Amino acid sequence: MDFRMGEKSDEFAKEVADFLDEHLTEEVVMEAHETGTVHNWGFYKAMADAGYTRAAWPKEFGGQERDPFEMAALSDQLNLRHAPTDGSSVTLMICSTLRHVGTPEQQADIIPRGLNGEILICLGYSEPDSGSDAAAAATRADRDGDEWVINGQKMFTTLAHEADYVFMLTRTNHDVPKHKGLTMFLVPMDAEGIEIQPVHTMGGERTNITFYNDVKVPDALRVGDVDAGWGVMRVALTFERGGSMMGQSVRLVRLVEEWAKENLAPNGRPWIEDPLVRERLARANMLNNAGALLGLRSADLFNRGELPGVEGSMSKLFSSEKFLAICEDLVDMLGPEGVLQHGEDDAPSAGWVEHAMRHAVVTTIYGGTSEIQRGIIAEHGLGLPRTRKSDRARNS
């Protein structure tokens, strides 16, 4: 066993840190914070020009063929600096999905533009009546010659207002069990009949509800076979799962450690000498270390050519739940000043703890809720029986 990240990874981390010094300006960070649109075209382009959008991709795509530990270093650096990568990470996830299940034309058209930081792709899975039960999607796609006509509504289409495409789950067959009647499309956001309605969230992020009224999509933008959309979703989910929030949590704890060293308690001594502050920070550090290792275990599996399944769910569950718990605990630790928001002069750690707490809530919800992850762990990791109703029972 060796727990060092390794020389390659350490060197890459330094390179990325230098890149961020230059390109991740205060303006870029603050724009995302103030608008709630956690994407910046200039920064995305700079990432692409530096090759970081294709860091893990093979040479034939102009990629850098970075290993999973170098990728972990990249994601650590982006998290530590609060880089606005919500848009690019979803786009690159869909590019990876297309590489496995897209047509040659889609691969030639979409992937290079994604890797070049030219287009943004958002996700269209959730609907008003289907969130965790994504396969219950009701948005319909009906064939009309070489085209499809889409009607319905999607929830939480974050970044739809900046995106070029929405990667959309639709129902194409109503007479079969729910998982077997789904088809996936890349719907161009400039198509007629799309309406975007902003939704503002407690975390400060802007998301959207999107409406689709007789939206025409060429068959060439269908991803995967007709009625085989669930399989495509599963490929996309393997690229999504295992995402760890621990990097965000590490950033937060470092900020609070700095605050505690530099600010004085009423007794005239630095806060870092206060026993309760010390205990809370020690616990947060412990949880961050434990959570980081669950994430690195997934990287270790990738590195030996295996796919993390249950391990990815454990990492997502633990890192998001502990991130939220740490945020709530640190707000408590700050006392009344814990409620002060970014921009208030007296706000400890510039109010980032208050902000992180509001944001952390959603990390236990998106990308598969904690309950969904626990279900996967129980069923696939611990061998306990399935608790949800089967498709057949539901559809018959």
Added chain:
Amino acid sequence: MDLSLTEDQQTITELFASFFAKECDGEFVREAEPLGHHDELWAKLIEMGMVSMGVPADAGGGGLGLLDLALVAEVYGSSIAPVPFVEAVVAARLLAAVGSSGSELLASVVDGSTATIALRPAVDRSARLVPAAAVADIVIALDGDELVAVSQGASNRPTAVKNLGSGPVANVDLTLSARQVLAVGNEAQQLYATALLEWKALTASALVGLGREALRIGLQYVMERHQFGVPIGSFQSVQHRFADDATALDAAGLLARKAAWSVDEGEPDAVALVSQGFIFASEGAQRTAGDSLHFHGGYGFMLEYDIQLYYRRAKAWSIIWDDPRRELARVADALYGPVGAA
């Protein structure tokens, strides 16, 4: 980074795992209570080299590192075997580290004597609540400025105190047996601190193993036990708690292994990592054993069921050291320096 075990590590953990599977089940553990020690089993393990393998090669041992021993401690913890593995191997390594003043005692340990270590400095020549002291031949303690070893014959071993974990814990009067000074002053302090660090690292791994077995017992039970016409393991409230437990134990296992590795490698954050691994493994083992017992319903409360053996030890093995919140304070000391030092 590489989280896989070497072939040697796999071989040695499998060796002890199959030994415990064959020799030590719940009934065996129960019969060894309340003392919590089984001489014959321990003799077999000593014969297999369970203690001497942790002694450096140049001192006549097997030369295993702390990580190797932590992997064995996981297996030992799963079995909750009534033997003082952690104390004996830590004390043996301490005797080796002491050098010439400990060489005779070390030779006797390599020959099969059992040594243990007091987890807190002696007060008035008395070492209190020393794990394994009721069954050990040699007790090492920090007595004022001196690191000392007392050799207690079978006739003057102290009687075990009745305790939660049914372990051979005893108070040791350092004046009753032959007392030998191993080191003094700063050197004594440092040797003692290293030994305690190793004890915590190995106990953390043992707790991870204990937690995993408590989980396995619970999973088996909730699939067998039917209520309302279905296995209770099909209920989400049961599943989700076990999912959280399994996740915490996996994280604790990784953290405990990293902590032991960091001691072997002399990493600067080793002290903080060992404390964190210890606290986190304690919490994980206790919560898992508690959940597992709870899902047994009333049966879990019966002495006849094995899960109570795990529940009691999960708390006892960690609390024999200290209040976990005090240990968190030590984590803070390691991370930020002691208060008032700057």
